[in-house]
Each structure stands twice: as C-alpha cells, then as structure tokens.
Amino acid sequence: MLNKISDTIYYFPNQDDKDRPTLGLVCGDQYSLIIDSGNSTQHAIDFLLEIENLNVPPVKYMVITHAHWDHFLGMNEIDATIIVNSLTNELLKKWRNYTFDDKSLHEYVGNNEMSSMCMEIIQSEVPNRASFKLRSPDVIFEDTLTIDLGNKICIIERINATHTDDSTIIYIPDEKVIFLGDCPYGTTTNSLFHYKQSLLLPMIEDIQKFDAELFLLGHESICDSNEMNIFWEELTTASQAVTSSSLENAVACFKLDNKRGPNDNELFFIKAFVNDYIIQSQ
Template identity: 65%
Template sequence: MLNKLSESIYYLSNQNDKDRPTLGLVCGDQYSLVIDGGNSVQHAQEFLQEISRIDAPPIKYVVITHAHWDHFLGMNEFNATIIVNRLTQQMMNIWRNFSFDDHSLHEYVESNKMSSHCMEIIKNEIPMRNSYQLNDSDISFEGSLELDLGNKVCRIETIRSTHTDDSTIVYIPDEKTIFLGDSPYGTTTNSLFHYKQAMLLPMIEDIQKYDADHFLLGHESICDLDEMDVFWRELTSCNRAVTSTSLDSAITNFEKEHERTPNENEMFFLQAFVNDQRLQLQHK
C-alpha cells in the first residue's frame, strides 16, 4: 500500500524480511519520478500496481540511489529513463554481464559475488530469469542533476556516505523532502559490519546542507527532522568515543562524556566504529 506524504510524494514502505527497500514516487504536473527500482520484478510490479490506483502522471524517470542489487533488479519494469551516477553505472555493469540460471547463481554465491538471500529472491521473484538481463542506464551523471517534472523540481546529487562510494540522494525543495537511499547506514567488509569513521562527518555535512523536514531512508520508516537529529547525535557521540580497537575503552570514553551507559542503538554504533578501527588496522 502506498503511503501519501503530500499531494506530490508517495512511498512504498520497506520490507526487511524480503530485503525490499523503500521505493519513492514524486509527481509533477507532467511526469512522475521513481526513486529506486526495487529488488525484483515482483517488487517493481507490486509498486506499479499501487501507483495505478492513484492519479499519477506517467513515470518518466527512475533514479537508482546506489548499486546494491535490492535497489535496482526490478528497474526494467518501469519502461522509463534510468538515471544513475557515473560510479553506480560502472558497478551495475558487472550485473549486466550476469546470467541468472541456477548454475550461474550458485557460482556467484560461492565466489561471494552475490548473497544466498539475493539468489533466493531472484529465484522466487524474477520470472523468465534464464533470459533476464538488466537494462542499460540512460543517463549517467557526475555531481548533480536537476529535473523538472512540471512545477516540481527534483535535485539529484551524489554525496559522501558511510555506506557506499556511489550514494545518490533525491531532494524535492518545495516539499522539504529528501530520499537518502541507504547513504546514512554502515556497510559490511570481510563479514564485519562497520561504520566508516572517516566518512561520517563529511556525510552529515552533505546531508544537512539540505533544508529538509522529511527524510526517507532505504530500510526505515520515514523520519522527521527531530528523529534525524537524534540519529546524528548518537552517531557522532559514538564516533568520538572510539579511538582504538577496544570496545571497553569506547564504552568508558562514552560514559565519561555523557555520565550514563550507552543505550542499545549507541552500543550498536560503538561496536560498528570499533570494527572500522579493526579493519583500518588490518590494511596498514
């Protein structure tokens, strides 16, 4: 079911049990723009079915926020202009060379090119997958891009991120709404989930320059400005506390600064920053 944020903005909520991210729809007077293409043919078709129930202008553009499979494997279904940044284009080209028969999928899982969960989604939710091939992108941009859907401007920009090097956001100025994709999340390297300490403050700086009241994240419910401020405060305070590979030291530093124990979210962030310290040590 589509969630209505305003007369112009809708979104389909994430489903974490199916690795389905939030999908967005921005409607202008002439055209509509979709944010992310879904994790499968079925996901995209369900989104299109929901859109058909409202009086939305034709979908002209689909913006892919980054090159993780759950955000683009359904994009062929929209029959629209696919927009990606230059690095996302390069990374998605790898998937354009994939085959999706059983044998190939198992090979990709064994060689860590694909997760087993991704393989199961493809098997269950992409019909005719033996002949499935990811379409090429139509527009590859560097930096930023501005689109007018008809009295509805969307700014598309690549930002610095703790999640990927190719994160793109979509900002709708007159609605004070920003679609962040997965950009504020951490990432997994060598089976270790971590938050990149070096990218945290640059990312927050890039996002906070937008005058936004509504924030839509890839795998969360919608957040308002107060909720995002809490999120940023927790992240930055945990980042300050982590100066080594010791979680105990990080907790001690945190408690010294705040005169309380970390809450559940903060413990998660502390561990993620400690993991980043460990990964950085391995690369030295």
C-alpha cells in the first residue's frame, strides 16, 4: 500500500524480495507527478491501483531517476509525460531496441547486458513480451528542470553520483522532501562492488544544498535528517581511511584516525572504497 508523508506526497515502498525500488507520488492542486515507474508492468499496475484509491489530481508527469531496469521497465503502463535527463535518454535507447522473447533475454544475460534477476522479472511480470517495446521519453533536460503541479513546485536535477552518472533527484521545497533514487549507493564493476571515491564529496554537496528533512531512497524507503547525516558521516569517515588497494592499511588508518575500529557499516564502505582502487588500477 502507499505510505503517506503528507497530504501531497506518498511513496510505494521498496520490496527487496522482488527487486522493486521505492516509487513516489507528488500531488499539486492541478496535477500529480510520479517518481520512477517500477521494475515491470505488474509493478507499475500495482502502483497505479494504489493511486486510484486516493482522491488526487490526475497524473501528468513521470520522472525516471536513472536508467537501471528496476526503475523504468514499468513506464509503458503509465499515461504521463516521461521526463529524463539527457544521459538517461541515451542509455535508454539500447533498451528500446531490445526484444523480450526468451531467446533474446538469455542472450542479453549471457552477454552481461542484463542480470538474471531482470530476466526472471520480465518473464513473470511483463505480459505480451512478444510485442513489448519500451516507450521513448517525452521531455529531456540537461541539468535542472522545475515543474509546477499547481501550488506544488518540484525541482528536478541531474547530479553526478556514486551509483550512476545519470542520476536524477527530485526536491519538493515546501515539504522539504527529496527523492534520491539510488544515487547514494555504490555500484558493481567486474563483479566488484565499489564506491566511486572521487564522486563522493561532490555528490553529498549537491544533495545537501537542498534544505531537506526527509529523504526517499530507492531501496531503503525513507530516512530523516539524522539518519541521513549518520549515513554521510559513515561514508566519508570510511573514505578518508582508504588511500590504496590495501584493506589492511585502510582499517589500520581508520583505527588511528578515529581511535576505534570501524563498525559494520563503515567496514562495508571501507571495502567498497578499497575495491574502487582495485577497479581504477585494472
């Protein structure tokens, strides 16, 4: 079911067992805006059915936060103006050329163009796969875009993030709510999960320039300012300890600088920053 943040903002919580990210709904006096369309036709349908139970203005816009399949594969089901940044648009072009029969899906998985989880979700939650073709976005922006839903402003901005280069965030100033998609997360390259250390501080600065009190993340749902600050602190403290591809040296440096050992989150982040050094050296 939809969770209510305020009279004008709702979210459909993430479901890790189905690889479903958080989806958002922002309502103005005239129109509503959806944030991400879900990982499949069925995910989008489930979301729309929940929206139908609300007395809200018609959905006019949909913003896709980045070009990862679990955030956009439901877009065909939603009758709205699709908004993406220019890099997301380029990345989606590949998906618009895909065919979704079993033979093609197995080829994409074999070529590492698609995960096996993505294939399984498509097979089980995208009907009419033989004729399925991903829609094209309607509005393509470069850096920032402002949408007025009727006494409800949404600021849409592309940022360089540790998760993807095409990350888009959505800020609602009067509510001090920001939808981050997956941008604060790391990524996987050559089977190694890593955090792009060079992008960490610029990303945090880009997010913190917005006066936000509630943060919606793709796979954690909602965090308040205190929880988000702890997350940033653990990330930055871990990053400062890593100056090479040596995990042993990074942990020793962390202990020296902080007069304690890393907690579980910090150790996870330290390993991810070490992996970033390994990726950069390959």
